[in-house]
Amino acid sequence: MSTHNGSVPGSAEPSSQEHTRRTLLVIGGAEDKRRRTLVLKRFVELAGGREARIVVIPTASSMAEEAFDVYQSVFGRLRSREVSLVNPQTRLETSEPSLAEAIDNATGVFVTGGNQLKLGQLIVGTPLHEAITRAYHRGAVISGTSAGASVLSQFMISMGEEGVAPRQRVSQLSAGLGLLPGVILDQHFGQRTRYARLLSLVAASPSLLGVGIDEDTAAEIVDERSMTVVGSGAVYVVDARAAVSDAHEARHAAPLMVSGAVVHSLPYGAHFDLGAAQLLDFQEMHPEVAVVTSPTDAHDTANAAAALRR
Amino acid sequence: MSTHNGSVPGSAEPSSQEHTRRTLLVIGGAEDKRRRTLVLKRFVELAGGREARIVVIPTASSMAEEAFDVYQSVFGRLRSREVSLVNPQTRLETSEPSLAEAIDNATGVFVTGGNQLKLGQLIVGTPLHEAITRAYHRGAVISGTSAGASVLSQFMISMGEEGVAPRQRVSQLSAGLGLLPGVILDQHFGQRTRYARLLSLVAASPSLLGVGIDEDTAAEIVDERSMTVVGSGAVYVVDARAAVSDAHEARHAAPLMVSGAVVHSLPYGAHFDLGAAQLLDFQEMHPEVAVVTSPTDAHDTANAAAALRR
Numbered sequence: 001m002s003t004h005n006g007s008v009p010g011s012a013e014p015s016s017q018e019h020t021r022r023t024l025l026v027i028g029g030a031e032d033k034r035r036r037t038l039v040l041k042r043f044v045e046l047a048g049g050r051e052a053r054i055v056v057i058p059t060a061s062s063m064a065e066e067a068f069d070v071y072q073s074v075f076g077r078l079r080s081r082e083v084s085l086v087n088p089q090t091r092l093e094t095s096e097p098s099l100a101e102a103i104d105n106a107t108g109v110f111v112t113g114g115n116q117l118k119l120g121q122l123i124v125g126t127p128l129h130e131a132i133t134r135a136y137h138r139g140a141v142i143s144g145t146s147a148g149a150s151v152l153s154q155f156m157i158s159m160g161e162e163g164v165a166p167r168q169r170v171s172q173l174s175a176g177l178g179l180l181p182g183v184i185l186d187q188h189f190g191q192r193t194r195y196a197r198l199l200s201l202v203a204a205s206p207s208l209l210g211v212g213i214d215e216d217t218a219a220e221i222v223d224e225r226s227m228t229v230v231g232s233g234a235v236y237v238v239d240a241r242a243a244v245s246d247a248h249e250a251r252h253a254a255p256l257m258v259s260g261a262v263v264h265s266l267p268y269g270a271h272f273d274l275g276a277a278q279l280l281d282f283q284e285m286h287p288e289v290a291v292v293t294s295p296t297d298a299h300d301t302a303n304a305a306a307a308l309r310r
Numbered sequence: 311m312s313t314h315n316g317s318v319p320g321s322a323e324p325s326s327q328e329h330t331r332r333t334l335l336v337i338g339g340a341e342d343k344r345r346r347t348l349v350l351k352r353f354v355e356l357a358g359g360r361e362a363r364i365v366v367i368p369t370a371s372s373m374a375e376e377a378f379d380v381y382q383s384v385f386g387r388l389r390s391r392e393v394s395l396v397n398p399q400t401r402l403e404t405s406e407p408s409l410a411e412a413i414d415n416a417t418g419v420f421v422t423g424g425n426q427l428k429l430g431q432l433i434v435g436t437p438l439h440e441a442i443t444r445a446y447h448r449g450a451v452i453s454g455t456s457a458g459a460s461v462l463s464q465f466m467i468s469m470g471e472e473g474v475a476p477r478q479r480v481s482q483l484s485a486g487l488g489l490l491p492g493v494i495l496d497q498h499f500g501q502r503t504r505y506a507r508l509l510s511l512v513a514a515s516p517s518l519l520g521v522g523i524d525e526d527t528a529a530e531i532v533d534e535r536s537m538t539v540v541g542s543g544a545v546y547v548v549d550a551r552a553a554v555s556d557a558h559e560a561r562h563a564a565p566l567m568v569s570g571a572v573v574h575s576l577p578y579g580a581h582f583d584l585g586a587a588q589l590l591d592f593q594e595m596h597p598e599v600a601v602v603t604s605p606t607d608a609h610d611t612a613n614a615a616a617a618l619r620r
Binding site for chain 2: 163164165166189190193194195196199214232233234236244246249250254255256257258259260261262263264265266267268270272278279282284
């Protein structure tokens with residue numbers, strides 16, 4: 001574990017007005033870090049802009065120090081006031097008071113990509129988890145990308161296979177941070193063809209709404225209900241609440257019967273009600289954003305770190 | 311053009327009772343030809359079993375003669391009475407009376423895979439097309455696999471890109487045989503990740519129902535309405551009739567906004583009403599079928615032809 005400050009000039013506290021809403025910025029991975037940085041810019045804005053005090057948690061990454069350097073650099077360029085590192089490597093370390101203190105002082109918490117099982121095992125149910133929940137409820141924006149996105153919901157997809165054909169018991173859930181109840185978050189959605197795994201999970205648990213997020217795209221979710229899409233891809237909602245399915249009896253790996261699921265493909269500018277599972281409005285946006293795709297989060301981190309060194 | 315008989319012992323005419331219904335057997339490509347042959351067995355059964363007089367149209371295939379040999383062999387093993395070849399290579403040839411005569415004499419017509427644009431250009435709107443329509447209305451089963459499946463509907467997908475993220479104007483339609491109005495048929499659905507292309511097309515034309523079929527799987531459609539699924543994969547229905555979309559104004563290649571489409575994943579034994587777009591019933595089937603997948607139809611034909619020679 002270590003905490004580390006990378007101060008950026010800035011001043012004043014964020015106004016209390018900005019912090020009455022609970023805000024998540026759930027990112028589908030491989031967000032642009034070098035050009036338009038549309039998604040990360042939004043994160044810094046939500047964290048208070050020049051007053052932002054950001055904690056980065058790169059614990060999921062196999063290259064945690066590099067991942068921190070990359071985000072510290074980006075958030076610095078975006079003029080956030082302070083960027084700190086919280087990087088526990090064992091479950092025991094998450095009890096160290098300095099970690100909770102760092103989170104308690106933050107206006108934004110950013111969880112990087114990597115291995116989401118590691119996040120689940122190290123952080124969920126620990127004092128660090130409690131600190132993140134506290135921060136969320138006092139209005140700090142909580143954001144995660146890729147694995148860091150998945151862990152934000154109550155039920156976290158821990159694995160599954162690619163494709164459009166839902167099959168029985170090839171996807172699995174485990175416990176996440178629970179900041180977004182009633183939703184399963186998935187990431188790298190279009191790029192890794194995760195439609196089938198999300199559909200098969202919500203078919204088995206129709207009370208949960210499936211939300212899949214493309215790379216370089218984020219779902220900005222306020223008060224666990226109002227969702228706005230930001231970025232170059234789309235956010236997909238899969239709603240099986242009215243569907244009929246044989247998910248309770250189909251054999252292992254058999255094609256699943258799922259009839260009557262409702263789907264939504266929501267690009268930048270869509271505004272969606274997660275409670276009613278309905279589109280509220282849509283203002284088409286035409287940003288000239290870079291579409292960034294990487295085979296793995298480690299690859300993405302390595303690329304960004306190499307660019308940083310140049 | 312050539313016609314060619316491959317007689318199989320058999321007798322009696324199919325009873326008129328069996329032929330009062332209009333029947334399509336729409337196959338998603340790469341159907342098992344060597345082991346359980348579940349889908350092709352169903353075709354022969356629908357064509358009258360031992361009384362079946364089948365016409366194979368391999369015009370779409372780059373290996374038409376080999377494709378014919380393969381299906382002649384399979385349909386022979388399945389004890390159909392007669393297997394004939396209709397293989398025009400120009401649009402002019404489709405006017406030759408012997409082709410229409412062969413179709414007029416058939417209890418089943420089978421259109422192979424290959425290049426569906428060739429099928430569209432050579433056959434649609436010709437006397438051969440008229441003969442197929444006549445055969446369909448007098449109760450002969452009309453079947454096609456892969457490209458041969460796509461051409462059966464009124465609006466035929468002629469191209470499109472893979473993925474789950476629907477995008478503007480990356481898929482195209484052209485005119486098919488029109489035996490199934492109101493539906494867009496797609497094939498190799500799960501194997502080639504064709505969810506996005508089908509969704510983007512029905513988003514632009516919400517009056518049409520999208521029906522995507524997996525490999526080694528068929529949609530058996532009676533009177534253009536009652537659909538039953540046969541085979542080792544699934545049939546997918548995408549219904550955008552109640553969806554909201556920006557398909558009328560989104561820029562080329564932009565992520566499409568499609569909110570509220572209803573989807574159905576229907577394995578073997580599902581029975582579905584294409585008019586109401588509703589599941590009627592589902593009897594789970596557990597056939598031990600071979601799952602056959604091939605990168606291309608030509609590859610599939612070559613494999614089957616090689617097996618035939620052995």
